[in-house]
Structures are given as structure tokens and as C-alpha cells.
Amino acid sequence: MCDTCGCNVTYGNQHLIRPGGKLARAPGGREAVEVLSGLLSENDHQAAHNREHFDRHGVLALNLMSSPGSGKTALLEATIRALAGELRVAVVEGDLETENDAERIRAAGAPAVQITTGSACHLDAHMVHDALHHLDLESVDVVFIENVGNLVCPASFDLGHHRNVTLLSVTEGDDKPAKYPVMFRAADLMLLTKTDLLPVIEEFSPQRAETAVRHLANPAPVLRVSAKKGDGMKAWLKWLRAEVTAQRARGARGETVRPAMQRDGIRLHAGG
Amino acid sequence: MHELAVCQGLISQVSRIAAEHDARAVARIVVRIGPLSGVEAPLLQQAYTLARAGTVAEDAELVTEALPVRVRCEQCGAETDATVNRLVCGSCGDWHTRLLSGDEMILASVELLTAWQPDSPATLH
Numbered sequence: 294m295c296d297t298c299g300c301n302v303t304y305g306n307q308h309l310i311r312p313g314g315k316l317a318r319a320p321g322g323r324e325a326v327e328v329l330s331g332l333l334s335e336n337d338h339q340a341a342h343n344r345e346h347f348d349r350h351g352v353l354a355l356n357l358m359s360s361p362g363s364g365k366t367a368l369l370e371a372t373i374r375a376l377a378g379e380l381r382v383a384v385v386e387g388d389l390e391t392e393n394d395a396e397r398i399r400a401a402g403a404p405a406v407q408i409t410t411g412s413a414c415h416l417d418a419h420m421v422h423d424a425l426h427h428l429d430l431e432s433v434d435v436v437f438i439e440n441v442g443n444l445v446c447p448a449s450f451d452l453g454h455h456r457n458v459t460l461l462s463v464t465e466g467d468d469k470p471a472k473y474p475v476m477f478r479a480a481d482l483m484l485l486t487k488t489d490l491l492p493v494i495e496e497f498s499p500q501r502a503e504t505a506v507r508h509l510a511n512p513a514p515v516l517r518v519s520a521k522k523g524d525g526m527k528a529w530l531k532w533l534r535a536e537v538t539a540q541r542a543r544g545a546r547g548e549t550v551r552p553a554m555q556r557d558g559i560r561l562h563a564g565g
Numbered sequence: 566m567h568e569l570a571v572c573q574g575l576i577s578q579v580s581r582i583a584a585e586h587d588a589r590a591v592a593r594i595v596v597r598i599g600p601l602s603g604v605e606a607p608l609l610q611q612a613y614t615l616a617r618a619g620t621v622a623e624d625a626e627l628v629t630e631a632l633p634v635r636v637r638c639e640q641c642g643a644e645t646d647a648t649v650n651r652l653v654c655g656s657c658g659d660w661h662t663r664l665l666s667g668d669e670m671i672l673a674s675v676e677l678l679t680a681w682q683p684d685s686p687a688t689l690h
Contacts, residue, residue: 322680446567449603
């Protein structure tokens with residue numbers, strides 16, 4: 294093929310070498326290649342693999358995200374105890390250091406794998422994949438992935454889970470969704486935690502917190518829960534059971550689901 | 566600060582594309598970033614100077630194109646500008662909207678140096 298005089302350019306392929314086309318050549322031995330893929334496509338590829346792995350075993354995978362100290366581990370302890378004998382729970386714990394949270398989960402009666410990220414501020418799909426090698430998914434119904442406590446970075450990484458559960462404790466301030474829109478836009482369920490403290494934290498308005506989430510165009514249910522006192526656990530467990538049932542139904546149909554908010558994937562695929 | 570992790574993903578993707586095209590170097594990388602992607606362009610630039618060292622993109626320029634936040638209202642159908650923490654319809658004010666643009670984190674294109682240039686130091690000896 295002649296690349297010099299242009300005699301190989303036809304009506305059929307000329308769009309490729311026009312400026313912006315896939316094979317457009319810039320002057321001076323430069324070649325411009327149009328890519329249009331997500332910056333995290335390697336992570337997303339691994340995440341899709343993880344999701345297939347969960348689906349093959351009929352397991353529901355939930356990603357728990359929040360700031361540090363909002364009560365993720367306490368919620369899991371209460372959840373594991375409440376579901377004992379009904380649903381088999383396993384937990385992947387993400388922290389910068391220590392096995393403390395995994396030990397708490399094991400004491401509550403569920404298997405746990407601790408990922409210590411060192412200085413990394415989030416979990417990614419590769420870390421979760423490695424952790425899954427230490428779990429027997431055949432004997433599990435629900436895997437909770439307790440992400441690193443952080444309202445910024447974890448929201449950007451697909452782990453291969455099915456739903457995002459975002460916690461906001463009433464000690465944090467009801468404007469958190471407005472301050473961290475990327476995180477709260479990604480929530481499939483928002484849990485207001487430590488609600489037993491509401492009587493002494495008058496400045497926190499659950500209604501304002503919910504309004505802030507709606508302003509992010511997020512229709513996610515907002516539930517109030519106190520893992521310590523047990524208030525609101527019933528509604529949370531009801532949501533959880535419904536998700537397990539839905540996951541099994543999808544499994545029977547050979548389908549899967551991603552968290553409700555799908556980053557640019559839709560547009561990328563629609564655009565070819 | 567997860568921009569370094571994002572950048573490492575970017576560099577590995579760019580390196581793969583360069584290898585597929587037998588490129589000797591990468592001259593330019595263009596990414597498109599929306600404000601709702603969770604990635605900050607200035608931090609990405611900083612992280613990039615670390616991530617590119619010793620790779621085929623060592624001398625490549627990183628261009629970040631900012632994308633606007635746009636929503637389409639599911640109630641009235643209007644397409645309007647929005648802000649990151651107020652994605653409500655700019656026309657009727659309803660919050661049932663769909664994001665048209667603003668959460669992108671896309672590698673748009675790369676410019677590769679594909680052939681040895683006459684003025685290239687490697688061809689002078």
C-alpha cells in the first residue's frame with residue numbers, strides 16, 4: 294500500500310485519515326491514535342472479572358463506603374449477628390494498616406480477609422481479586438467489601454461489586470453529600486448511622502442530608518440506623534434481603550448488575 | 566490523592582497502544598476529565614510527571630480537556646448546565662435528571678512518534 298501519494302485512499306476509508314480519524318497522521322512521523330476508553334480501563338476489566346466470579350457463585354457483593362469512623366464495622370457486626378443462620382456473610386476489609394477490623398468481624402462470626410493498603414487511599418479491583426482467593430464463595434451468600442474510610446478516592450474505582458452502600462454518621466454534618474458529590478452520587482443506598490446520637494446533635498437534620506442527596510439527582514433510599522441500639526436495623530436488613538433475592542433472580546436469568554451510577558461507560562459504548 | 570493510581574493506569578494503557586503501533590515514543594496524550602469524575606486535572610498533571618518516568622511516554626505532553634456538567638431533565642426534557650453538587654434541572658428545578666456530561670475520565674487520543682526522524686540523535690552516528 295502506498296502511504297505517500299494517497300492513492301490508497303478511497304471513499305470507503307478516507308474518514309479514517311481525516312483530522313480526528315482513527316488513522317490520521319500528524320506531520321513529522323507522528324501518528325494520532327483515537328482511543329476513547331476510560332482511564333481506568335485496566336481496573337474496570339479486572340472489576341468485570343470479579344463480578345463474573347461473584348455471579349458464578351450466586352453471591353451478592355456490596356461496597357461499603359464512608360469517612361473513617363462512621364460505623365461501617367459496627368454495622369457489619371450487628372448485621373452478621375442478626376443474619377446468623379439465615380444468610381452466610383463474608384467480609385473483605387480495607388484499611389491502611391492493622392487486622393483490627395477483620396478480627397472484629399471474625400469475633401462476630403463471619404470469615405474476613407484483611408487488605409492492608411499501606412498508603413493507598415482506596416481499594417481497587419486487583420486488590421479485591423487477590424482477597425477473593427482467600428474466601429470460599431461456595432459457602433457465602435453476601436460479600437461486604439468494607440472500603441478504606443475516605444469520602445474521595447474509593448468512589449472512582451469499580452471493584453466488581455453490585456451495589457454501593459454509603460454511610461453518613463450524624464456526627465459528621467448533614468452537608469457532606471454537597472461537599473463530596475462524587476461519593477454520594479454513587480450511592481445505591483445511603484445509611485444515616487449513629488442515629489441514637491440525634492437527640493444530642495441538634496444541628497444534624499436527616500431531612501437536609503436527604504435533600505442534599507436529591508440535589509445530586511440520586512434517587513437512592515435513605516435509611517436511618519443505629520447499629521448500637523438496633524433502631525432501623527429492620528429496614529436495612531429488609532433492603533439487604535431484597536437485594537440478595539434480586540441477585541439470585543438475576544443469576545437464574547444469567548444477568549448481572551452494576552452499581553446504579555455508571556461512569557461514562559454508557560456514552561463510550563453508545564459512541565462506538 | 567488517587568491521581569497517581571489513575572495515572573499509572575493511563576501510562577500502562579498508552580504504553581500498550583504505543584507497542585501495538587511500533588511507536589518509538591509518545592509525543593502527546595489527550596485526556597478528557599469531567600468535574601464529577603473524582604479526578605483533579607492539576608493533581609493528575611503532578612502525578613503524571615512521576616508516572617511517566619522511564620516509560621515510552623517519558624517526554625510526552627499531557628493535555629487535559631475539561632468537560633462541562635450538563636443534565637437532561639426527565640420531567641421537562643430541558644438540557645441545561647449544572648454544578649457538581651446541584652444537578653437539578655436549570656429550567657424547572659426538578660432533581661430527576663440524567664447526567665449528559667461531567668463524570669468522564671477518558672483517554673481521548675495519543676500522538677505517537679512512529680518513524681526515526683532524520684534529525685533524530687539515534688540516526689546521526
